[in-house]
Amino acid sequence: MAVTSRKGRGNGAGGKGTVRAAIMGACGLLGLAGSRAEATEVRSALLGYTEPNRVSAIEAIVDGNHDFSDGKILNFRLVLDALTGASANGATPASYTQTFTRPSGNGSYQTAPGETPLDDTFKDTRGALSVGLGLPLNRMTNLNFGLYGSGEHDYSSLGGNLTLTRDLHQRNTTVALHGAYFHDTIFPEGGRPDPFTPMEPEGLPKAKLSGDGTKEILDLGLGVTQVLNRKMIVYLNYTYSNVTGYQTDPYKIFSVVDPVTGDPRATDPYLYESRPDARDKHILFGKMSWHLERDIIQLSYRYFMDDWGVHSNTVDLTYRWNLSNRTFLKPHLRYYNQSATDFYRRYLVDGQALPENVSADYRLGDMHTVTYGLTYGRKLDSGNELTLRLEYYAQMGDGYPPDAIGNLKDFDLFPTVDAFIMQVGFNFSLPE
Amino acid sequence: MPLDVRRQKGHWQGRFSAMASPCEILLEVDHEAEARTLCEAAKAEALRIEAKFSRYRDDNILHALNNGAGQPVTVDEETADLLDFAHRCHEISGGRFDITSGVLRRIWKFDGSDRVPSRKQAKALLPLVGWPKVTWDRPRITVPVGMEIDLGGLGKEYAVDKAATLLAERTTASMLVNFGGDLRAVGRRKDGRNWQVGVELPGQADTAGLQLELGLGALATSGDARRFLLRGGVRYPHILNPRTGWPVMRAPRSVTVLGDTCTEAGLLATLAMLHGDGAEAFLEEQGVQNWVMR
Numbered sequence: 001m002a003v004t005s006r007k008g009r010g011n012g013a014g015g016k017g018t019v020r021a022a023i024m025g026a027c028g029l030l031g032l033a034g035s036r037a038e039a040t041e042v043r044s045a046l047l048g049y050t051e052p053n054r055v056s057a058i059e060a061i062v063d064g065n066h067d068f069s070d071g072k073i074l075n076f077r078l079v080l081d082a083l084t085g086a087s088a089n090g091a092t093p094a095s096y097t098q099t100f101t102r103p104s105g106n107g108s109y110q111t112a113p114g115e116t117p118l119d120d121t122f123k124d125t126r127g128a129l130s131v132g133l134g135l136p137l138n139r140m141t142n143l144n145f146g147l148y149g150s151g152e153h154d155y156s157s158l159g160g161n162l163t164l165t166r167d168l169h170q171r172n173t174t175v176a177l178h179g180a181y182f183h184d185t186i187f188p189e190g191g192r193p194d195p196f197t198p199m200e201p202e203g204l205p206k207a208k209l210s211g212d213g214t215k216e217i218l219d220l221g222l223g224v225t226q227v228l229n230r231k232m233i234v235y236l237n238y239t240y241s242n243v244t245g246y247q248t249d250p251y252k253i254f255s256v257v258d259p260v261t262g263d264p265r266a267t268d269p270y271l272y273e274s275r276p277d278a279r280d281k282h283i284l285f286g287k288m289s290w291h292l293e294r295d296i297i298q299l300s301y302r303y304f305m306d307d308w309g310v311h312s313n314t315v316d317l318t319y320r321w322n323l324s325n326r327t328f329l330k331p332h333l334r335y336y337n338q339s340a341t342d343f344y345r346r347y348l349v350d351g352q353a354l355p356e357n358v359s360a361d362y363r364l365g366d367m368h369t370v371t372y373g374l375t376y377g378r379k380l381d382s383g384n385e386l387t388l389r390l391e392y393y394a395q396m397g398d399g400y401p402p403d404a405i406g407n408l409k410d411f412d413l414f415p416t417v418d419a420f421i422m423q424v425g426f427n428f429s430l431p432e
Numbered sequence: 433m434p435l436d437v438r439r440q441k442g443h444w445q446g447r448f449s450a451m452a453s454p455c456e457i458l459l460e461v462d463h464e465a466e467a468r469t470l471c472e473a474a475k476a477e478a479l480r481i482e483a484k485f486s487r488y489r490d491d492n493i494l495h496a497l498n499n500g501a502g503q504p505v506t507v508d509e510e511t512a513d514l515l516d517f518a519h520r521c522h523e524i525s526g527g528r529f530d531i532t533s534g535v536l537r538r539i540w541k542f543d544g545s546d547r548v549p550s551r552k553q554a555k556a557l558l559p560l561v562g563w564p565k566v567t568w569d570r571p572r573i574t575v576p577v578g579m580e581i582d583l584g585g586l587g588k589e590y591a592v593d594k595a596a597t598l599l600a601e602r603t604t605a606s607m608l609v610n611f612g613g614d615l616r617a618v619g620r621r622k623d624g625r626n627w628q629v630g631v632e633l634p635g636q637a638d639t640a641g642l643q644l645e646l647g648l649g650a651l652a653t654s655g656d657a658r659r660f661l662l663r664g665g666v667r668y669p670h671i672l673n674p675r676t677g678w679p680v681m682r683a684p685r686s687v688t689v690l691g692d693t694c695t696e697a698g699l700l701a702t703l704a705m706l707h708g709d710g711a712e713a714f715l716e717e718q719g720v721q722n723w724v725m726r
Contacts, residue, residue: 003724004712004724004725004726005722006712006716006722007720007721007722008715008717008718008720008721008722017717017719017720018717019525019700019703019714019717019718020691020700020718020720022520023521023524023696023700024696026524027517027696029517030513030514030590030593032594032695032696
């Protein structure tokens with residue numbers, strides 16, 4: 001007779017077996033919380049993002065939770081990113097070299113004939129921190145509240161959120177009510193330009209709005225998670241979001257073009273953009289996880305609409321292919337399409353009456369995007385996990401609209417934006 | 433056995449007897465009076481759970497629902513929670529864990545003899561085994577006539593967790609709750625050391641058992657090497673498969689698991705036993721520290 005002592009590796013998340021995880025969940029039915037559950041888990045990642053010839057970013061994410069023995073959970077998330085490069089300023093290409101004033105008013109940059117004007121002064125670092133605490137109110141009810149703060153050199157955001165979750169039907173159903181509030185402040189370099197006023201040449205003062213821009217965001221949501229059977233879980237969520245305040249992008253302009261040539265008009269060719277100061281959004285989200293014998297499929301769909309006239313659809317599919325107990329490959333496919341906001345204009349024509357709002361920001365235009373990705377993950381001997389993710393993303397719109405004027409017919413008015421993403425992740429538990 | 437409280441090196445030890453097992457509480461408190469009050473509370477909780485769920489009594493809820501004559505019986509919250517839990521465990525284990533399998537003890541008496549019942553006898557009992565035949569609609573349960581619910585497979589581990597939880601509400605001191613070898617440690621000790629525990633492997637008088645260290649968490653053991661039948665050189669272990677009415681051949685002699693709660697550890701140990709030959713592989717997949725005796 002012999003006693004063999006060993007520690008299993010675990011076939012599920014965090015080195016935990018699926019049966020064990022299910023039993024630990026079931027222990028919750030008895031109001032039994034594990035005392036050894038006092039543990040800290042940390043997920044960290046370093047992400048590189050590049051749009052060739054445009055923006056490059058590097059981002060570090062540390063995200064973790066500490067489970068206390070009495071059922072309380074502390075979450076934290078820290079994100080630091082650095083961004084450099086060039087971003088489309090909204091103006092149209094022209095048949096000659098165009099000169100634009102930098103946002104500070106000191107300095108200018110030029111765009112070659114036929115090229116999409118890019119403001120190359122983009123440079124920022126951002127830090128964001130959120131901390132949350134989950135409290136079990138009773139056996140089946142949990143309250144989560146959190147605080148969020150972020151800052152960069154021209155923007156800050158402060159917010160708080162509250163989530164109440166309740167388990168029903170032997171924990172096969174979870175209902176969540178969610179509320180969040182954010183107060184954002186924008187203090188752009190060179191001040192906030194007065195909408196529809198011209199971009200002045202270098203050295204001349206521009207017309208400005210007084211003070212900083214502020215914006216209030218209120219989110220309200222209702223979510224339901226339903227375990228259908230041992231293999232399928234469905235999650236449905238509806239969110240209403242109300243944004244009021246300054247939502248104009250102070251760095252974006254639009255071109256007013258000559259009705260014949262399509263080139264910018266001679267006087268005041270570029271005006272600062274303007275967006276409405278209220279926005280109501282509705283978001284419906286559904287996600288299904290399907291556990292096969294060995295692998296896991298996740299499919300989600302998101303529908304978005306707002307009173308700016310945007311409707312969008314997102315379909316996202318991942319397949320986690322468990323190569324072994326310790327390694328997996330996860331292909332990722334995503335498709336997104338959106339209709340333009342009511343006030344999106346690629347440009348205005350000289351002599352036309354000014355609409356109430358105008359933006360030529362390509363992110364508000366008609367477009368669709370596709371993402372192809374692949375993640376490789378490997379559990380180490382220590383039980384910690386290493387992941388490597390590669391993704392390609394392309395954003396496409398109508399570059400040659402049939403109603404383009406004059407020279408604009410020859411230029412790509414909505415160039416495809418490509419992006420590459422590489423991420424290295426390390427997930428680990430801290431020893432007690 | 434009355435409660436016996438005595439001073440040990442750096443902690444207090446309380447001993448009593450409940451659930452047919454020697455029980456022990458170790459507490460890192462300063463004063464005897466405090467130790468005594470806490471141990472009394474733990475003892476009362478163990479005796480309460482024993483009285484409520486023992487299948488040897490005729491005055492408790494278990495007796496009431498097993499003698500409902502096929503009629504619905506309404507149960508209290510705690511019993512309902514345990515039934516919900518047993519229901520989930522039946523689901524999770526694909527039917528291996530079944531609180532209605534106690535009926536099989538009518539033909540299986542694991543007394544070391546060679547009295548192995550016939551396949552026919554086992555088959556004849558199977559209509560009386562199977563959790564899905566019970567109608568459980570919280571808070572009402574209907575147990576068909578002839579069937580029996582037995583929470584013995586959960587009771588001791590559940591009592592350990594309940595007693596530990598109860599004490600943890602009253603003191604922040606480090607403690608170890610040990611009911612007959614199923615145990616749970618709560619709260620770090622002041623000097624950061626672990627509790628030294630001896631886990632007796634049932635039926636192994638000739639070995640010293642396992643000497644383990646436990647900081648936080650729980651240990652539970654399934655299996656009893658004394659309980660078996662032996663015929664024609666074949667060993668029939670006492671662990672029964674509710675779907676066949678037959679022992680799980682080639683089950684380990686015992687399995688000990690380290691978990692977060694005693695109930696979790698006990699269930700994993702039981703499920704490992706039910707996997708027979710595959711016990712080690714099952715435990716490997718669950719990622720738990722374990723000790724398997726073959």
